[in-house]
Amino acid sequence: MIFDGTEKIIGRGAQADVIEYQGYAYKIYKPSYPAEWIEFEKSQQEAVNRAGLSDVKYYDTDDLHIVKMDLVVGDVLEKKVREGFTGAFDILADAFRKIHSADPVRINMPRLSETAAITLSPEEKESLLPSIDRLSAKYKECICHLDMHFLNIMITDDKYNYTIIDWMNARIAPPVFDYARTHVILEEFAKDILPYYESVITPDMNKLELLPEDYAEAIKICYALRQHEK
Numbered sequence: 664m665i666f667d668g669t670e671k672i673i674g675r676g677a678q679a680d681v682i683e684y685q686g687y688a689y690k691i692y693k694p695s696y697p698a699e700w701i702e703f704e705k706s707q708q709e710a711v712n713r714a715g716l717s718d719v720k721y722y723d724t725d726d727l728h729i730v731k732m733d734l735v736v737g738d739v740l741e742k743k744v745r746e747g748f749t750g751a752f753d754i755l756a757d758a759f760r761k762i763h764s765a766d767p768v769r770i771n772m773p774r775l776s777e778t779a780a781i782t783l784s785p786e787e788k789e790s791l792l793p794s795i796d797r798l799s800a801k802y803k804e805c806i807c808h809l810d811m812h813f814l815n816i817m818i819t820d821d822k823y824n825y826t827i828i829d830w831m832n833a834r835i836a837p838p839v840f841d842y843a844r845t846h847v848i849l850e851e852f853a854k855d856i857l858p859y860y861e862s863v864i865t866p867d868m869n870k871l872e873l874l875p876e877d878y879a880e881a882i883k884i885c886y887a888l889r890q891h892e893k
C-alpha cells in the first residue's frame with residue numbers, strides 16, 4: 664500500500680494510526696499487532712453492518728496491517744465536549760439504547776462469557792465466570808459495544824447525528840456490562856464526571872430493571888478484564 668503524500672492523520676489509537684486518503688479512512692496498525700486480531704476486527708465490523716448498527720464498511724488492502732474503511736466525515740464527540748457541548752452523555756445513552764435494541768440473531772459475534780474465559784487468570788475465572796453466567800442468564804443478552812466513550816462516537820452533522828465506531832470489543836452480553844465498562848473507563852480517565860454519567864443512564868438501567876448490586880458486580884468484572892488489556 665503506497666500513499667502519495669496527500670494523506671493526513673485523523674486519529675491515533677494505542678495500536679493504530681488512522682489516516683484520511685482519497686476519500687477513505689485507513690487504519691494502519693503497528694507491525695507488531697497480530698494480524699489475526701485485525702481479521703477479528705473486520706469480522707466484528709461485518710457483524711455490526713449486518714445488525715444495522717453501522718454503515719461503515721471495512722475493505723482489505725494488499726497490506727495485512729492496513730485496513731481501508733469508509734470515511735466518517737465529522738468530529739469525535741470528545742472534540743465537541745472540549746468545545747463546550749454539554750449533551751454528550753445524552754448521546755452516549757442514546758447510543759446504548761440503539762445498540763441494545765439491535766437484533767443479535769444471525770450475526771457472528773462472540774459472547775462475553777466465552778472470551779472472558781480466555782482472558783482471565785485461573786483464580787479470576789473461578790470467581791468471575793459464574794458471575795458473568797449468572798448475569799447473562801438473568802438479563803436478556805444483546806449486542807454490547809464494550810468500549811463506549813467520547814472517542815468512539817463521531818458526530819456527523821450540526822444536528823448531532825452520530826456514527827459509532829471501534830467495535831473490536833463488542834460482545835453478546837447483557838446490557839449491564841456496557842454500562843459497567845463505560846463506568847470503568849470514566850473512572851480511569853474522567854472520574855469527576857462519573858456521577859453525571861450515572862445520573863444520565865439511571866433511568867435506562869431502571870427500565871431494564873437492572874439492580875444496583877448487579878451493576879456493581881459487572882463493574883468488578885469489567886475492571887478485572889480491563890487490567891488484562893494493559
Ligand SMILES: Nc1ncnc2c1ncn2[C@@H]1O[C@H](COP(=O)(O)OP(=O)(O)O)[C@@H](O)[C@H]1O
Pocket residue numbers: 673674675676677678679681688719732733734735736739814815828829831
Ligand atoms: N472510518 C473512520 N472515519 C473517520 N475517522 C475515523 C474512522 N475510524 C476511526 N477514525 C478516527 O480514528 C480514531 C481511532 O480509531 P479507532 O477505530 O477508534 O481505533 P482505536 O482502536 O485505536 O481506538 C477515532 O477516534 C477517530 O477519530
Ligand SMILES: [Mg+2]
Pocket residue numbers: 676814815829
Ligand atoms: Mg477508539
